[in-house]
Amino acid sequence: MGAAWTPEYGDPEDPEAFDYLRAYSPYHNVEAGVGYPPVLFTTGESDTRVHPSHARKMAARIQAEADGGPFLLRTTADAGHGGGETAETVATAQTDRWTFLYEVLGVDE
Known part of the structure; x- marks a missing residue:
């Protein structure tokens, strides 16, 4: 995710934001x-x-x-x-x- 998106979606460097982002990532949720x-x-x-x-x-x-x-x-x-x-x-x-x-x-x- 690019730096331009962090104000809208959250900073993946922040552990809480990372967990949130990963939870709805289509790529990471393929079963x-x-x-x-x-x-x-x-x-x-x-x-x-x-x-x-x-x-x-x-x-x-x-x-x-x-x-x-x-x-x-x-x-x-x-x-x-x-x-x-x-x-x-x-x-x-x-x-x-x-x-x-x-x-x-x-x-x-």
Whole structure:
């Protein structure tokens, strides 16, 4: 967690805040063998607010430890934290999201 977030979420260097933060951390709460629903993690290589490594780590952890799924990771090379993407990038991302949703819900044309 970056320093810019500590006023809002708490300082992980403070033991009390650390315990609170860890308690609701999705990454630290993945339980081995638990059947989780399908998840599509998305990230952009140019995201300056949330580093892409967070999505990569979360996807890898749930793929390795959990049952259920699928657990997929979609990375966009030329995208950030929203805004500034080309119309083509936005359309492609939306198409992938809808395709994932249709697949996991079993929607036919």
